[in-house]
Amino acid sequence: MTCDSNVKWPLSGEVKRNRKVTDNHYHLVLHAGKEYLSSSPGQFLMIRPGGRDVSLLGRPMSIYAVNKDGDGACVEVLYRVAGRGTGLMAQLKEGEMVGVVGPLGKGFTLYRDKKRVVLVAGGVGVAPLTFLAKAYRNLPETGSVEVVSYIGARSGTCIVGKGELGSIGRVSVSSDDGTCGHHGLVTDLFAKDLGVFEEDETAVYACGPSPMLKKMQEIMRDRSFIVQASLEERMACGIGACLGCVVRVKRGGYARVCTEGPVFNLKEVCFD
Amino acid sequence: MTDRADRPPRMEVTIGRGLTLKNPVMAASGTFGYGEEFARYVDLNSLGAIVVKGLSLEPASGNPPPRIMETPCGMLNSIGLQNVGVKAFLAEKLPFLRDYDTAVIANIFGETVDEYARLSEILSGAPGLKAVEVNVSCPNVEKGGIAFGSDPDRVAEVTRAVKGSVDLPVIVKLSPNVTDIALIAEAAEGAGADAVSLINTLKGMSIDVERKVPHIGKVIGGLSGPAIRPIALRMVWEVVNRVSIPVIGIGGIVDGNDALQFLIAGARAVQVGTANFMDPMATTKVLEGITNYMYRHSVRDINDLIGTLRV
Numbered sequence: 001m002t003c004d005s006n007v008k009w010p011l012s013g014e015v016k017r018n019r020k021v022t023d024n025h026y027h028l029v030l031h032a033g034k035e036y037l038s039s040s041p042g043q044f045l046m047i048r049p050g051g052r053d054v055s056l057l058g059r060p061m062s063i064y065a066v067n068k069d070g071d072g073a074c075v076e077v078l079y080r081v082a083g084r085g086t087g088l089m090a091q092l093k094e095g096e097m098v099g100v101v102g103p104l105g106k107g108f109t110l111y112r113d114k115k116r117v118v119l120v121a122g123g124v125g126v127a128p129l130t131f132l133a134k135a136y137r138n139l140p141e142t143g144s145v146e147v148v149s150y151i152g153a154r155s156g157t158c159i160v161g162k163g164e165l166g167s168i169g170r171v172s173v174s175s176d177d178g179t180c181g182h183h184g185l186v187t188d189l190f191a192k193d194l195g196v197f198e199e200d201e202t203a204v205y206a207c208g209p210s211p212m213l214k215k216m217q218e219i220m221r222d223r224s225f226i227v228q229a230s231l232e233e234r235m236a237c238g239i240g241a242c243l244g245c246v247v248r249v250k251r252g253g254y255a256r257v258c259t260e261g262p263v264f265n266l267k268e269v270c271f272d
Numbered sequence: 273m274t275d276r277a278d279r280p281p282r283m284e285v286t287i288g289r290g291l292t293l294k295n296p297v298m299a300a301s302g303t304f305g306y307g308e309e310f311a312r313y314v315d316l317n318s319l320g321a322i323v324v325k326g327l328s329l330e331p332a333s334g335n336p337p338p339r340i341m342e343t344p345c346g347m348l349n350s351i352g353l354q355n356v357g358v359k360a361f362l363a364e365k366l367p368f369l370r371d372y373d374t375a376v377i378a379n380i381f382g383e384t385v386d387e388y389a390r391l392s393e394i395l396s397g398a399p400g401l402k403a404v405e406v407n408v409s410c411p412n413v414e415k416g417g418i419a420f421g422s423d424p425d426r427v428a429e430v431t432r433a434v435k436g437s438v439d440l441p442v443i444v445k446l447s448p449n450v451t452d453i454a455l456i457a458e459a460a461e462g463a464g465a466d467a468v469s470l471i472n473t474l475k476g477m478s479i480d481v482e483r484k485v486p487h488i489g490k491v492i493g494g495l496s497g498p499a500i501r502p503i504a505l506r507m508v509w510e511v512v513n514r515v516s517i518p519v520i521g522i523g524g525i526v527d528g529n530d531a532l533q534f535l536i537a538g539a540r541a542v543q544v545g546t547a548n549f550m551d552p553m554a555t556t557k558v559l560e561g562i563t564n565y566m567y568r569h570s571v572r573d574i575n576d577l578i579g580t581l582r583v
Contacts, residue, residue: 009312011553048550057342057550085342101313101552236340236347236549239313241305241325243351244340253333254354272336 010035013047013075013100018092023157024081025124026090027064029074032100036073039066041132042107042230042263045077046238048099049088058099059085060235060245060258062128062207066103075100078127078160104238105262108132108205108228112139115201119149119165120190120216122208126151126161128230129207133168148172148193152186152208155179187215199224206230206266214271227266233257248272281566282573285320285540287518288466291403291441293320293375293541296574297531297559300522300545301326301379301405301445302351306365307372313552318559320541321375324361326407328380329387329394331357341478341487346497346524347546348476350490353381358394370400377443381407385433392437403440406430409447409472421447421472424459431463443520446470446511448500453507454514461515469520469543470511471504497546498524505533512538512579526554528561535562538579 010033017029028047046058061077068074081090092098108128117136119129133147147169153159156179165171173181174189182189186208197204206216207230220227236242238258246254247261248270255261283295298321304310307322316322334354341348356365361378369376378395382388388406395404408430409421420426427444434442444460446453448471457468473494478487504523512519521534522543531542547554562574571577 011313011551057347099551234338234340234342236349236546237303237309237552239305239309239552241303241309242340242349242549243325243334243354244349246334246337246339246354248336254337 009033011099011101012097015092015094015096015098016074017094018090020090021078021160023155025158025160026079026081027076028079028089028092029076030098030100031069032073032075034072036066036075036103037068039063039073039075039103040107041110041135042128042228043103043105044128044238044262045075045100045102046104046235047077047089049085049092054088056085056088057236058101058238059089060232060238060262062124062230062262063103063131064127065131065134078124080124080158101238105258106260108230108263110135110139111203111226114145114203116146116148116197116203118190118197118202118204119147120186120204120206120208121149121151121161122186122212123153123158124160125207125209125212125230126165127207129205130161130164132205133165137168150174150186150190152176152189152212153180156181185212185215187212187219190216191219194219194223197225203228210271213266213269217266217269217271220266228263229266229269230262231257231264231269232262279572281563281571282575283563285574285578287403287443287520287540288441291375291466294373295320295559296535296541297555297562298323298377298520298541298543299548299555300543301407303545303548306361307369307376308365310548310552314556316369316372316374319374319555321377321402322369323377323379323405323543324365324369325355326353326379326381327355327358327361327391328353328382329358329391331355331360336489338487338489341493343476343478343495343497344499346495346499347549348478348488348493348495349473350488350493352490358391362394362398366398366400375402376400377403377405379405379407379445380434385429388430389433389437392434396438396440401440403443403466404434404438405443405445405469406434407445407472409445409449421456422450424456427456428459428463431460431465435464441466443467443469445472447472448474448503448507454510457511457515457519461517465517467518467520467540468511468515469522471500471507471523474500474503496524498526498530500524501530505537508534508539509537509581525558526550528558528563528565531558531562532565532577535574535578536581538581540578
């Protein structure tokens with residue numbers, strides 16, 4: 001017997017818009033196949049600029065938003081220029097084609113019985129959490145859920161996504177250099193408010209660099225909150241084959257961020 | 273009219289005794305998982321073969337991260353041969369692949385000659401398995417790998433052990449981290465290998481100067497991708513001229529042109545590796561590129577192209 005695997009998942013997208021939103025931070029909007037409409041919050045794309053001419057691995061990018069667009073999907077990401085790959089992405093012009101693989105990975109779990117959702121974002125970590133906040137808003141039975149957000153960045157000029165989360169709920173801002181909001185870490189800002197949240201009525205979500213997530217883990221260690229975190233790792237394939245993006249987990253061994261994650265129960269991850 | 277110009281060219285190649293592939297494009301071990309990861313993107317039936325992720329006797333958890341780093345035209349990796357183990361492969365992974373019309377090849381590695389022999393015994397007779405590829409070259413595990421691959425006597429010993437324990441064609445995958453790779457290939461041939469495949473990754477290194485730390489957790493990793501292609505091609509050329517068993521070319525193949533270079537140099541087939549990470553459909557594109565070339569040059573049979581380099 002031969003399997004019918006005549007499947008051709010769409011693996012490219014057309015740049016509709018690629019705008020700088022603030023220092024080094026960009027908002028990329030792609031038109032991709034209708035298959036991408038199935039994306040859920042916390043899932044990601046591997047985006048590879050340069051078509052076939054540039055030898056380059058894709059770069060993992062959490063999905064910021066997905067909407068219907070003609071007969072396909074309009075997929076958005078936020079990214080910070082950090083190296084060669086994101087540098088090439090920043091040069092993308094409207095109408096150019098990019099390699100896209102996705103939606104990938106295991107996204108956030110939505111808890112329909114919670115009264116409150118708390119989001120803690122570092123830098124462009126705000127992207128998947130914004131997608132998540134909107135998903136909570138769009139659930140008919142959770143129309144009254146309260147969404148509280150904490151956004152942090154190195155500097156006030158690096159704060160992205162404040163307006164959008166602000167339209168959904170209360171937003172507190174911090175900056176490492178004190179140029180915007182609380183002077184200090186976003187995790188400290190969140191920790192100050194922790195006492196007002198009921199543990200069994202609140203779901204906490206975090207996304208940001210590893211040191212921030214490690215801090216979150218310390219803050220939440222002796223508490224019973226559900227905490228889901230979206231992790232970031234260098235990846236080669238994004239689809240579970242290269243085994244390059246692993247993180248050590250408490251149950252032993254390693255888990256692939258691309259496949260078992262990128263969203264994990266924060267308490268199960270080891271930050272070495 | 274039996275020779276119409278648009279008749280599909282003949283793509284079948286024979287890799288040693290008893291192993292015929294429907295076409296010369298194979299997915300390289302460690303870059304294609306156990307096939308299932310790619311089924312959504314690639315018609316697995318279109319591949320000449322799938323070489324699965326390297327298997328050991330027991331499951332292996334692999335090296336501490338960071339495990340990968342992109343480098344100019346390539347990447348470094350130090351995965352540490354993380355795998356599900358041979359028993360889980362047979363029970364959980366092979367049944368999925370068996371249903372596809374492609375040759376499934378098990379890649380194996382061990383830390384002792386006996387481990388290679390025991391792995392081969394376990395794989396012997398596994399339904400749907402078409403060949404065994406023996407990794408004597410992985411530079412990532414301290415005790416094994418490199419010690420075998422850089423010594424012709426040890427390569428011969430491992431080859432004999434595998435040949436004596438399995439009733440399938442045996443491909444020996446060679447390390448480029450040696451002075452004379454053809455010498456190692458000769459040793460494998462002399463010990464009864466049905467074919468050799470080359471090259472595995474080249475040892476490499478990269479440093480984050482801001483933090484003064486290596487980009488790879490284990491400091492040294494294996495370099496792959498287009499950066500190594502000219503070296504791989506040179507080594508394939510050297511080996512083709514020194515052995516008479518089939519040679520499988522591996523190293524930075526991204527498109528049809530890259531694959532054709534190896535075939536014209538004398539490789540009987542090619543493996544696509546790192547390119548699968550850049551583009552899950554890379555294998556399909558390589559095959560299309562070869563086929564288009566054959567139409568353009570009116571080559572009716574891929575075997576008429578192999579080893580046609582004019583020097």
